[in-house]
Amino acid sequence: MIDKSISIIGSYKTKKTVEKVAGYIFTACAFFTVLAVFSITLYMFISGTPAIFEVGLKDILFSSLWKPTASDPSYGILYVILTSLLGTTMAIIIGVPIGVLTAVFLAETAPKRLANIVRPAVELLAGIPSVIYGLLGILILCPFIYKIEMLVYKGSTTHQFTGGSNLISAVLVLAIMILPTVINISEAALKAVPGHFKHASLALGATKIQTIFKVIIPAAKSGIVTAIVLGVGRAIGEAMAISLVAGNSANLPLLFNSVRFLTTAVVSEMSYAADTHKRVLFTIGLVLFLFIMAINLILNRLMKGGAKDANS
Amino acid sequence: MRRTIKGIAALLLMLVFVIGTFTACAGNTNSTGESTDENTSTETPDTSTETPADDTADLSGTITMAGSTSMEKIANAAAESFMAKYPDVTVTAEFTGSGAGIEAVTAGTVDIGNSSRNLKDTETSAGVVENIVAIDGIAVVLDPANKVANLTKDQLVQIYTGAVSNWSAVGGADQPIVVIGREAGSGTRSAFEELLEVEDACKYSNEINSSGGVLAKVASTAGAIGYVSLDVVDSSVVTVSLDDVAPTEENIKAGSYLLSRPFIMATKGALTEQTELVQAFLNYMLSDEGQELVKTVGLITVK
Numbered sequence: 001m002i003d004k005s006i007s008i009i010g011s012y013k014t015k016k017t018v019e020k021v022a023g024y025i026f027t028a029c030a031f032f033t034v035l036a037v038f039s040i041t042l043y044m045f046i047s048g049t050p051a052i053f054e055v056g057l058k059d060i061l062f063s064s065l066w067k068p069t070a071s072d073p074s075y076g077i078l079y080v081i082l083t084s085l086l087g088t089t090m091a092i093i094i095g096v097p098i099g100v101l102t103a104v105f106l107a108e109t110a111p112k113r114l115a116n117i118v119r120p121a122v123e124l125l126a127g128i129p130s131v132i133y134g135l136l137g138i139l140i141l142c143p144f145i146y147k148i149e150m151l152v153y154k155g156s157t158t159h160q161f162t163g164g165s166n167l168i169s170a171v172l173v174l175a176i177m178i179l180p181t182v183i184n185i186s187e188a189a190l191k192a193v194p195g196h197f198k199h200a201s202l203a204l205g206a207t208k209i210q211t212i213f214k215v216i217i218p219a220a221k222s223g224i225v226t227a228i229v230l231g232v233g234r235a236i237g238e239a240m241a242i243s244l245v246a247g248n249s250a251n252l253p254l255l256f257n258s259v260r261f262l263t264t265a266v267v268s269e270m271s272y273a274a275d276t277h278k279r280v281l282f283t284i285g286l287v288l289f290l291f292i293m294a295i296n297l298i299l300n301r302l303m304k305g306g307a308k309d310a311n312s
Numbered sequence: 313m314r315r316t317i318k319g320i321a322a323l324l325l326m327l328v329f330v331i332g333t334f335t336a337c338a339g340n341t342n343s344t345g346e347s348t349d350e351n352t353s354t355e356t357p358d359t360s361t362e363t364p365a366d367d368t369a370d371l372s373g374t375i376t377m378a379g380s381t382s383m384e385k386i387a388n389a390a391a392e393s394f395m396a397k398y399p400d401v402t403v404t405a406e407f408t409g410s411g412a413g414i415e416a417v418t419a420g421t422v423d424i425g426n427s428s429r430n431l432k433d434t435e436t437s438a439g440v441v442e443n444i445v446a447i448d449g450i451a452v453v454l455d456p457a458n459k460v461a462n463l464t465k466d467q468l469v470q471i472y473t474g475a476v477s478n479w480s481a482v483g484g485a486d487q488p489i490v491v492i493g494r495e496a497g498s499g500t501r502s503a504f505e506e507l508l509e510v511e512d513a514c515k516y517s518n519e520i521n522s523s524g525g526v527l528a529k530v531a532s533t534a535g536a537i538g539y540v541s542l543d544v545v546d547s548s549v550v551t552v553s554l555d556d557v558a559p560t561e562e563n564i565k566a567g568s569y570l571l572s573r574p575f576i577m578a579t580k581g582a583l584t585e586q587t588e589l590v591q592a593f594l595n596y597m598l599s600d601e602g603q604e605l606v607k608t609v610g611l612i613t614v615k
Contacts, residue, residue, distance in 0.1 A: 069496045070512035143532065150488065157477060162517045163490035163533035248495065248519040258517045268521040271381070271409035274496030275434055280412070 027220040041289075043145035048286030051075070051279035060283060066250035066260075068269070068277040075280040077265065081287065083253040084262040087167060087242075088235045095235075096228055098175075099182030100217075103227075106183070107190035108212055126180030134244030137173045138165075142245060145169050149256050163249035173241050178231035185230060189223020190216060209249065222302060229299045236291055239263035262288040363410030372400035373589045379413020379426025380499055382523070382541050383575050385609040386446055387426055393605055394596055401589065414440060417580050423590045425578040428499030435578075438524075441575040443583060445597045447612040449542035449564040450504055450571035453530050453549040460484040462553040465570060469508055471537060474515035479535060492518045492529055492538035503573035504539050525576045539571070564612050575611065 018098070052060065055075050063076025106115050142164030145280040149166070193216050201211040217224065239261075247258025248268050260268075267283050273281055375394075377387055384407045391403035408416070410427040417425030418438045431442050452468065454460060460483060463471070470476040471489055480486045493516040494501035500523065505511045520526050522541045530538040531548035538549075542559055545551055553557050554570045563569040579586050583594055596602045603613040 061557060067496075067512050107548035114376075138528065138532065146533065153488075160474065160477065160517045161490050161535070163492070163529065163536055165518050165529070243521070247517060249516050250523075258519075260519075264384060266518065268495040269497050271521070272411045272495070272499065273409035274410075274415065274432065274497070277497060 044282075044286050044289045047080065047279070047282040048289075049283070051276060051283040054276055055280060060280065061287075064250075064252070066265075068204065068280065072283065073276065075276070077250070077262075077280075077284055077287070079250050079252055080260050080262055080265050083237055083246075083259040084288075084291070086253045086258070087171055087174065087246075087261060088232055090167075090171040091178060091235045092228060092232060093176035094171065095178045095231060096182055099179050099227070099231070100186050100224060102179070102183045103186035103190055104212055104217070107187045109208070113226070122180050122183050125176075126184070130238060130241040131244075133173050133177055134241035137169055137241065137245035141169050141172060145172075152256065159256070160258070162247050162256065165245055165258055166256050167246065167253050167259045168255045170242040170246040170261070173245055174235045174238060177238060177241060177251065178234050181234050182227045182231045185227035186220070186224050189220040189227065192223065193219045224301065225302055229295060229302060233292060233295045233299070236288070236295070237263060239267045243267050262291070323555055335348040339593055343598075370400070371398045371589055371592055373587075374402045374404065375424065375593050377403065377405040377424040377426055377577070378408050378416045378422045379578075380410040380428035380575075381407045382410075382428040382448065382499055383407075383426040386575060386606060386611055389609050390534060390593075390597060390602065391599075397596070398592075403593070404467060409497070411497060414578055417578055420580060423579070427522070427578055428573065429502050429577040430574065431576070433579060439580055440578045441580075441582050442574075443594055443598075444569065444614055445573045445577050445594075445602070446575040446606040446614060447564065448573050448575055449559055449561070449569060449612065450500060450507070450539050450573065451542045451545050451551045451559040451589065452554065452571070453538050453551055455530055455534055455536050456548070456550050457530075457534060458484060458550065460552060462556055463488075464555055465508065468554065469510055470561075472508065472510055472514045472516075484588050487535040490518070490533050490536040490548070491516050492520060492524075492526055492536055492596050494526065494534075495519045495521045500539065500541060504571060507571050508571070537591075549581070561612055572612070 023274055060075050060077055061081070062078055063074060064078040065074040065076045066080065067074050102118070106122075110118065144164070145164075145166065146164030148193040149161065149164065153161070197215050197219055198211055201215040202208070206214065220256060242261055243264040244259060245263055248260050248264055249258040250260045250265070253259050262284055266281050266288070270281055271275070345508065352553055377391070379387075384405075387405040387407075389475075391405050394403055395401055406422075407426075410429055413425035414427055414431065414435050415425075416422040418440055425440065427442070431440055436442075437576070452463065458479070460479060463482060467476065467482045471482070472491060472493070474491070476482060478486065479489055491514075493504070493514060496519070498521070500512075505514060509523065518529060520529055520538075523544045526538040526540050527544065527546065527549055530536040542561075542564070545559075553559070555562050558567050558568055559571070564572045577594060577597065579590060581592070583591060586594070597606075598614070603615055606613050
């Protein structure tokens, strides 16, 4: 009742004050977010750049030797960068087809009742904390992968056995972790395809499968690409789960090698690092930050492109 | 007019935010073990030992510690029993890692920096002084199915440098060795590598950033070998003797066991330059009472 009295018979002055105050609150909230982004960016650059001058950009980015605590330390993160790129790519290659096809299933072919079971399951997958993925990876995936590793490298004297903590385990965990993102966004994109596209295709005699692959998916292309880019963002920024299953040695990213990602490099050593070592970890953070910024820029471009497509 | 007001508001907000960020970083002391005044089983009320702290029984104030996660047990136990002895004193401890602890004491944000490794030259030259309060042993652990009970120092070195990659070469079953260690910068890792004289030469297949993680991975992986503090070893893994010396307290104290390291409570400047409170605390740690405490948490006394 009181609320109403303000908006209907409140004095001009009260109304104006309320309007003004509300305006300031909105501005403050907006500034808070912008400030957070701004200060994080600033902080990343301030704390990430000193090591570049100290060690040299080339010695950080293009050297493969990571020995931060050695008496003659070297801080090369080439393998770490390669691992992040390769691991993310492989996770996308495995995760995206499964995700997109699940989205097709949910949006097009699933019986309603089944879809109502699968959809909450996907949402639940999105809500599981990443450390749980990591623990399940250690307990279930790693022993299984170790058995395969022992078969593949039977009798090998040069291969260093990882006990199942290697690139392939990390990739599998990442592939599962990006599924919810890919599925949800692809499904929304598929559902946004106008119904007359589908009806026209079916009326022309195309089968359901032909319609899905020749009409609906191409029409939802920009949405699906957005889903993939967001999946890349999720995969490249994930730390907790893969720190448990990747093995964390800075090696060349081969399937059965123990590897270290950009995120896990920061996470695993930050607590005990000192001096230059710590500053280099911040530089790794900066590299990761730049990767994620690039992904976001691509995403923005794509979304704008998608909006144009829809308008034209 | 409105523009300028908005501008000022935004500036103020920014200021608050920035200041907030910095103070949040500097002053986060989550006090540990305050709820334990009544159940300090480790406390010995017997005051017959002549610690210098006894003359100042009316101590009050706060002591802050930060540092090594390996020292969590000893730091918490010390904080509890010291607070029980001097009810007006609050001791808080954070576990941020040896490097971070030394950094904090150098910056003066804490009174004591806990370190589970000897200080580096850059740290001592910044005026930090190490006070050794206990000695810790490092145990080499294997998965429970492994039948190897003893390794020589050379064998251990060969395993960790990658010269030997199958258990059959050191008297075990024919299965690959999965070499597990801690991450670079870890006190346990640097102690292990220094003691074995294999600094920077180790080829780890897994680098795990906690003792618990090492135990879990070793316990669940056939053919795994890892190292952890002696006091965290549990029944999920088996320990191995080094040069026929078992990793026991007696052996470490006697000096016959290969892998042991100091636990340091570092201060900025010498002990005598510290506040009465910090002096009392460190003297307490080195007193018979404090060393009794060291024993109860599975560490080895310095005397």
